[in-house]
Amino acid sequence: MASARAMTSTRLLCLFNTTAAGSIKTLARTGCRVCLTRNMSSSPPRLQGCMSAWTIDQYGSNGVLKYTEEITVPTISSATEVMIKVHAVSLNPLDVAMRGGYGAKLLKLRRDPLSVMDNDSEFPLILGRDLSGVVVDCGSGVTHFAPGDEVWAAVPPWKQGSLAEYVTLTEYEVSHKPKVLSHIEAASIPYVANTSLSALVNGGGLCRDSSSNKRVLITGGSGGVGTFAIQLLKAWGAHVTVTCSQNAVGLVRGLGADEVLDYTAGDVVEQLEMMEKFDVVFDGVGGDTEEWAMGLLKPWSGAKYVTLVTPLLLNTDSMGLLDGTLNAGCSLQSKAIQNLLSSGVFYRWGFYAPDGPALDEVSKLVDAGKILPVVEAQFSFTQVPQAFQKLEKGHARGKTVVRVAEEDDRQTEELVQDSSTETAESVQETAKQS
Numbered sequence: 413m414a415s416a417r418a419m420t421s422t423r424l425l426c427l428f429n430t431t432a433a434g435s436i437k438t439l440a441r442t443g444c445r446v447c448l449t450r451n452m453s454s455s456p457p458r459l460q461g462c463m464s465a466w467t468i469d470q471y472g473s474n475g476v477l478k479y480t481e482e483i484t485v486p487t488i489s490s491a492t493e494v495m496i497k498v499h500a501v502s503l504n505p506l507d508v509a510m511r512g513g514y515g516a517k518l519l520k521l522r523r524d525p526l527s528v529m530d531n532d533s534e535f536p537l538i539l540g541r542d543l544s545g546v547v548v549d550c551g552s553g554v555t556h557f558a559p560g561d562e563v564w565a566a567v568p569p570w571k572q573g574s575l576a577e578y579v580t581l582t583e584y585e586v587s588h589k590p591k592v593l594s595h596i597e598a599a600s601i602p603y604v605a606n607t608s609l610s611a612l613v614n615g616g617g618l619c620r621d622s623s624s625n626k627r628v629l630i631t632g633g634s635g636g637v638g639t640f641a642i643q644l645l646k647a648w649g650a651h652v653t654v655t656c657s658q659n660a661v662g663l664v665r666g667l668g669a670d671e672v673l674d675y676t677a678g679d680v681v682e683q684l685e686m687m688e689k690f691d692v693v694f695d696g697v698g699g700d701t702e703e704w705a706m707g708l709l710k711p712w713s714g715a716k717y718v719t720l721v722t723p724l725l726l727n728t729d730s731m732g733l734l735d736g737t738l739n740a741g742c743s744l745q746s747k748a749i750q751n752l753l754s755s756g757v758f759y760r761w762g763f764y765a766p767d768g769p770a771l772d773e774v775s776k777l778v779d780a781g782k783i784l785p786v787v788e789a790q791f792s793f794t795q796v797p798q799a800f801q802k803l804e805k806g807h808a809r810g811k812t813v814v815r816v817a818e819e820d821d822r823q824t825e826e827l828v829q830d831s832s833t834e835t836a837e838s839v840q841e842t843a844k845q846s
């Protein structure tokens with residue numbers, strides 16, 4: 413099963429490579445200037461010096477992204493931290509938004525609660541939330557990891573990101589990566605997994621043992637979050653309906669969606685209204701979705717609408733921390749009360765939350781063949797600006813991954829050659845069977 417699973421994920425990985433076919437080149441980085449120095453004490457050897465990374469020194473469009481080899485290697489500053497050598501990173505819409513300054517005020521407060529640093533203290537800022545890599549060092553209190561362990565993680569937005577050779581995180585934020593995935597495949601999952609789990613469990617009241625036969629609608633099913641959430645909910649036994657564009661119907665069906673509606677053909681709301689009502693609507697599209705989606709929920713039976721598209725950070729950016737938070741809080745409260753009183757349905761916002769133990773559970777599902785990575789495009793570490801451009805165009809079909817370490821470059825070249833005869837139909841068929 414494991415090897416069949418690995419083959420399947422390899423096929424999925426390569427299916428979407430066409431947009432970045434030119435990027436499958438070994439990263440020609442000049443020698444890394446990180447050196448291992450042995451302490452005189454009995455503590456383990458510590459990495460010191462500089463590393464390469466993509467940073468921004470100001471907010472703006474793609475031109476602010478800057479490659480540098482002058483970033484200090486992040487040190488282990490607490491007993492529970494692990495240092496990870498990054499092998500692959502995936503990008504999320506949040507990276508593009510943060511490049512432009514989205515959430516800057518609230519994230520700055522999280523990084524510097526007492527405001528003791530100067531105005532531009534977040535720079536040079538490293539973007540990139542997902543990573544797959546290898547532990548190279550551990551704090552003295554780390555119990556779950558040791559140097560050499562292959563791990564994956566979603567880096568919280570208030571921490572320095574993963575578009576760098578090394579990242580330091582607390583062990584709570586990290587998890588052992590699924591054995592059947594390459595680093596490139598593994599990097600596509602953590603942030604969307606942590607977000608989906610946090611939103612579906614805390615907001616949607618769903619879990620492995622309570623989802624059987626629950627009817628769930630996912631809007632935006634073809635993107636990073638959607639392609640993961642479909643598989644998670646199917647693994648939990650839910651009945652999953654998805655909205656997506658016509659050319660993504662085969663993909664989401666291949667991932668297990670029971671009902672798929674093409675929102676570009678006809679009135680999708682009308683079609684949804686004719687269906688049996690839902691226990692949970694998981695909204696990854698936002699906009700006016702909440703205006704019609706509330707009416708699709710089963711009334712007076714604990715049904716929930718959970719949206720990932722919230723005004724919180726936009727409000728704090730434009731109105732300031734206090735007014736922005738108050739405004740967002742009032743808007744949430746009034747919508748929640750109104751919907752509860754009028755039709756007995758819950759209105760909620762979902763957010764990413766760092767959670768290594770949750771990733772442990774996802775890892776088991778991946779190793780059991782129940783969740784496949786969906787990698788649409790790959791870029792080398794020298795092509796990070798192109799990867800951002802790809803993301804900015806929208807219409808994602810799964811995830812965009814950046815290869816950071818050379819080992820995975822070689823592996824990718826082999827995978828691409830092996831799978832050159834694969835067709836979309838055979839991949840979707842394999843996904844259905846696994």
Ligand SMILES: NC(=O)c1ccc[n+]([C@@H]2O[C@H](COP(=O)([O-])OP(=O)(O)OC[C@H]3O[C@@H](n4cnc5c(N)ncnc54)[C@H](OP(=O)(O)O)[C@@H]3O)[C@@H](O)[C@H]2O)c1
Nearest residue numbers: 505607632634635636637655657696720762763764807808
């Ligand atoms: N609150 C949080 O903590 C949090 C965390 C993660 C993500 N998010 C947000 O959640 C949203 C989804 O994230 P993501 O990573 O999945 O984004 P993504 O990878 O960019 O995917 C979005 C998907 O939605 C599809 N889409 C666009 N308009 C649609 C519509 N009207 N109906 C159905 N599908 C539509 C897009 O394809 P087509 O345009 O081709 O249809 C695309 O496949 C984003 O807005 C993101 O910022 C929030």
